[in-house]
Amino acid sequence: MQLRKRVLTLCVLALVVALCQGAVLAQEPVTITLWHGWTGAWTQVINDIVEMFEASHPHIKVKPLVVPYDERDTKLMAAIAAGDPPDIIYTMGNIVSYAARDAIVPLDKLMTPDELQVYKDYQYPLYQANEYKGHIWSFHGFVDAFALYYNKNHFREVGLDPDAPPTDIATLDAYAEKLTTMNAAGQIDRAGFLPDDLWHWADVFGGSWLDGDKITAAHPGNIAAAEWFASYSRKYDVRKIVAFDSSLATERAQALDPFISEKFSMQRMGQWKILDIDRYAPEDFDYGVVPLPAPPGGRKNSMIVPSGYGLIPKNAKHPEAALEYLLYWVGKGHEEDRAKIFTLGGWFPLSDEVTKEPIYQDYIQRYPHFQVFSDLLRKTDPTGFATPVELFYIDRINNARDRIRLLQGDPKAILERVNSEVTAELDKLNK
Amino acid sequence: MGKSSPTTRRNRRLGLLFTAPWLIGFAIFTIYPFAASIVLSFTQYSVLSPPKFIGWSNYLDLFRDPLFWTSMYNTFYFAAFSVPLGAIIGVLLALLLNQDVKGLPVYRTVYYLPSIVPVVASAIVWMWLLNPYYGIINAILERFGIPGPGWIADPAWSKPALIIMSLWGVGNSTLIYLAGLQDVPVSLYESADLDGAQAWHKTIYITIPMITPTILFNVVMGLINAFQYFTQAYIMTNGGPADSTLFYSLYLYNNSFRYFKMGYASAQAWLLFIIIMFFTLLLLRSARHWVFYAGED
Numbered sequence A: 001m002q003l004r005k006r007v008l009t010l011c012v013l014a015l016v017v018a019l020c021q022g023a024v025l026a027q028e029p030v031t032i033t034l035w036h037g038w039t040g041a042w043t044q045v046i047n048d049i050v051e052m053f054e055a056s057h058p059h060i061k062v063k064p065l066v067v068p069y070d071e072r073d074t075k076l077m078a079a080i081a082a083g084d085p086p087d088i089i090y091t092m093g094n095i096v097s098y099a100a101r102d103a104i105v106p107l108d109k110l111m112t113p114d115e116l117q118v119y120k121d122y123q124y125p126l127y128q129a130n131e132y133k134g135h136i137w138s139f140h141g142f143v144d145a146f147a148l149y150y151n152k153n154h155f156r157e158v159g160l161d162p163d164a165p166p167t168d169i170a171t172l173d174a175y176a177e178k179l180t181t182m183n184a185a186g187q188i189d190r191a192g193f194l195p196d197d198l199w200h201w202a203d204v205f206g207g208s209w210l211d212g213d214k215i216t217a218a219h220p221g222n223i224a225a226a227e228w229f230a231s232y233s234r235k236y237d238v239r240k241i242v243a244f245d246s247s248l249a250t251e252r253a254q255a256l257d258p259f260i261s262e263k264f265s266m267q268r269m270g271q272w273k274i275l276d277i278d279r280y281a282p283e284d285f286d287y288g289v290v291p292l293p294a295p296p297g298g299r300k301n302s303m304i305v306p307s308g309y310g311l312i313p314k315n316a317k318h319p320e321a322a323l324e325y326l327l328y329w330v331g332k333g334h335e336e337d338r339a340k341i342f343t344l345g346g347w348f349p350l351s352d353e354v355t356k357e358p359i360y361q362d363y364i365q366r367y368p369h370f371q372v373f374s375d376l377l378r379k380t381d382p383t384g385f386a387t388p389v390e391l392f393y394i395d396r397i398n399n400a401r402d403r404i405r406l407l408q409g410d411p412k413a414i415l416e417r418v419n420s421e422v423t424a425e426l427d428k429l430n431k
Numbered sequence B: 001m002g003k004s005s006p007t008t009r010r011n012r013r014l015g016l017l018f019t020a021p022w023l024i025g026f027a028i029f030t031i032y033p034f035a036a037s038i039v040l041s042f043t044q045y046s047v048l049s050p051p052k053f054i055g056w057s058n059y060l061d062l063f064r065d066p067l068f069w070t071s072m073y074n075t076f077y078f079a080a081f082s083v084p085l086g087a088i089i090g091v092l093l094a095l096l097l098n099q100d101v102k103g104l105p106v107y108r109t110v111y112y113l114p115s116i117v118p119v120v121a122s123a124i125v126w127m128w129l130l131n132p133y134y135g136i137i138n139a140i141l142e143r144f145g146i147p148g149p150g151w152i153a154d155p156a157w158s159k160p161a162l163i164i165m166s167l168w169g170v171g172n173s174t175l176i177y178l179a180g181l182q183d184v185p186v187s188l189y190e191s192a193d194l195d196g197a198q199a200w201h202k203t204i205y206i207t208i209p210m211i212t213p214t215i216l217f218n219v220v221m222g223l224i225n226a227f228q229y230f231t232q233a234y235i236m237t238n239g240g241p242a243d244s245t246l247f248y249s250l251y252l253y254n255n256s257f258r259y260f261k262m263g264y265a266s267a268q269a270w271l272l273f274i275i276i277m278f279f280t281l282l283l284l285r286s287a288r289h290w291v292f293y294a295g296e297d
Helices: A003-028 A041-056 A069-081 A095-100 A111-124 A151-157 A169-179 A198-204 A219-238 A238-249 A273-280 A319-329 A335-345 A359-366 A368-378 A392-405 A411-430 B006-040 B056-065 B064-096 B102-115 B117-129 B136-143 B156-166 B171-182 B186-194 B199-227 B231-234 B248-258 B262-290
Strands: A030-036 A060-066 A087-090 A146-151 A187-188 A266-270 A287-290 A307-313
Touching: A030 A319, A030 B064, A030 B186, A041 A060, A041 A319, A041 A335, A041 B102, A060 A319, A069 A087, A069 B248, A087 A319, A087 B056, A095 A392, A095 B199, A111 A319, A146 A151, A146 A368, A151 A169, A151 A319, A169 A219, A169 A266, A187 A238, A187 A273, A187 A359, A198 A219, A219 A238, A219 A411, A238 A392, A238 B056, A287 A368, A307 A319, A335 A359, A335 B056, A359 A368, A359 B231, A368 B171, B006 B262, B056 B262, B064 B156, B064 B199, B064 B248, B102 B171, B117 B231, B171 B199, B186 B199, B186 B262, B199 B262, B231 B248
Parallel strands: A030 A060, A030 A087
Antiparallel strands: A087 A307, A146 A266, A146 A287
16 A cells, blocks of 8 residues: 555656646747758758748747658658648649648638738739638748740850840741751750740740639640640651650759750750859850740740749648748748848749848849849749649640650640540549 | 367467567558558548548549550550560570589679669669660660660650660579579489480470479569569659550559549559459469479379
């Protein structure tokens, strides 16, 4: 009996101690987990940003964790199913797939009216791209925009005016032909230009992949873009294009980037390439950047934003702290920090307040090409891609692109097939 | 059950105790997922939300899914070439490596080496070998005046490229064939020698029949592996170009982990199980016509 009493007392004591500890812990900062996909030198960039955030938010600690993009969905599914997801995750898209499957929390429900206004002001004009079915699901942690890069030295070499880049498709095609060179074996040595991403170029041609919830893969603009892709295969011999393209496939990174290694004279690329060129290109590398050329009746200044979304998974342990981190990226009250984030990773701030910061201005002076993208972001509405079958749709579009490029059939018929396949997939989901 | 003695019972208890770690692991990590996937194959399940029972819909949808048939075709194509070629080349290599020549251990090691290279590493190396511009394969073809194809970039050549690549890893089965060859009784060759048989005859009438059990084993294993072919395609082509390397397992992976269709993927997995089972049984049944077990009549 004595023993039992003693044990009981000990237990009560232990409980009291534990409770006290808990109270002390509550005073300590909360720790949020952040999953992101930046590897190599970029990992440090994220760590630096986290450090800046922690300095101004002493009550929150952030634990960044690299989860490579290829594994993200698998890991996130497992983490959510197991009830132990991260507090924030950065993705390149597919947010509606998550939202439709109830895997992420609507951020507007976490936000005060003030925060909502800040968010709208500071994410303009892209805030709509985060919305689906009347809710806000993500914040643009970073923004990517696309434009046409062209090598001025190549222009001079073939007698083109380096200050008059193409602004319409016909000129682009003509210049591409002039700039393309062949090697002794009759293979493409340098491509003047090759159409790459059907999804984006369709937008340039005035096409569209979605009309609300409806799949519109066979939109006339998409077909026009597809015909244009096919025209390159006819002009340059599809086998040569395929061989050229796959010869590059293994060496796309950094210094071996095909534009930097002068395999292309003109290429559609995002704003981050400016920094890669600065780091890896030789001294005399001379290039320009212009908005993507568009055909008559097409969409001028198309830039599409398939960029990084910050989201909060369902069952995240500290959604409020996570939201604070997301708002920090937006820049309100931390304009200087936000301007600095831009210089660290080339991630555009969307707020005019942030662009007034001296750090931002200095950076634009140093890399004037950024101005083209900055203008694009303010001139055009982004093209969203809000569908719960996003990855399936993208896989089908890329497959169609392959077929069209390989001249495996009529572009219109190929896109119509995509339309019926993806519509069926969507119907199955909604059944 | 009759009454067992205390010792027997004690032994049984101890036996169970000592095998418990494996039994528990097997139950949790194999039996449970197995059973769960049967149940899930009758549901719509995204992992993110609870499964919804939909009866046989997943199975019926599969047969109407054009991508399912594409992946099936690609997989059968791959199996139809890689398995027989793997067996023929494996046996030939084993015969060569069974000769009494100088430096034999070195040769044996060299042919086995590819099997210990991690799959991902070898896939990356092969992407370089198959590179249409800088790859060594096309460089060699060019020497002979043959313009090399685009290999994995060309839908007409992507499957053959992967089949050729699969033969590079034949060393594993070669080793098993070699073990089979060592088991062929020398006395058979000696009596054949007395009858004046040529090397060719000895191979055809003694060696090959004597290693048919090994061939059967390797072909069954090869078939199973071919039907589950995934990693290389995932890394090198990701199903492209134009779905030409969308293999069954790759499409299954996409359905489960890219398109959040775990129920559909489970149905697909069970269908694959049935297919593999069918062909394995077919092979085993055919075995009585061509497999020769020493010691039997």
